[in-house]
Amino acid sequence: MNITCIRWNKTGEIPSPKHMDTLVRVIERKLKLKGYSAYVEKKNKCRIYIAGSILLTDNFKAKFGRNLNEFSGRKSSHLSWDNYLVVNQTLNELLDAYGISANITSLKGKFVIRRGMTTYTDSDWELLRWENVGSWMQPVRRDEQYPNENGYSHADFDQYVDESVMYKMELGL
Numbered sequence: 001m002n003i004t005c006i007r008w009n010k011t012g013e014i015p016s017p018k019h020m021d022t023l024v025r026v027i028e029r030k031l032k033l034k035g036y037s038a039y040v041e042k043k044n045k046c047r048i049y050i051a052g053s054i055l056l057t058d059n060f061k062a063k064f065g066r067n068l069n070e071f072s073g074r075k076s077s078h079l080s081w082d083n084y085l086v087v088n089q090t091l092n093e094l095l096d097a098y099g100i101s102a103n104i105t106s107l108k109g110k111f112v113i114r115r116g117m118t119t120y121t122d123s124d125w126e127l128l129r130w131e132n133v134g135s136w137m138q139p140v141r142r143d144e145q146y147p148n149e150n151g152y153s154h155a156d157f158d159q160y161v162d163e164s165v166m167y168k169m170e171l172g173l
Helices: 017-034 058-064 081-098 122-128 164-171
Strands: 002-008 040-044 047-050 100-106 111-116 132-134 139-141
Touching (some): 017 040, 081 111
Antiparallel strands (some): 002 047, 002 100, 040 047, 100 111, 132 139
16 A cells, blocks of 8 residues: 655645654554554655555454455455455545645555545445455455454444544644
């Protein structure tokens, strides 16, 4: 997942290196609070990269169990379609809270999550919902590829308070 063309919406300026470093930490922490473990890295002055494998955290798995692959019956820490929707929504909400304009895409641009200040949601990706992605060895159906083994939805786990005020303080806004 790539976050590119990062700019302050009001001024159009590129955030300072300090603000970019803080933004990387905030993205990692916010995803972790939502139940996802991701490696987030600042690539240059206006690009952030989120590693391809975003996984469920131990807290999420302890409360809800691992996601279950309906084809193989194996348990996994990989995300389902609904999990990815939460990740995408979280990134959009975070950038909106900071007033940051950016482009976010995943799967080499197949999923457009954000363009500038325009956010995209599951209705924009509905045509991609049933596509198979992944390797030929281990195909992954996007729609509910791994429903939760205990039948819980991610909304049950979303118990944390939105920390946008704290994040703004960290960025000095």
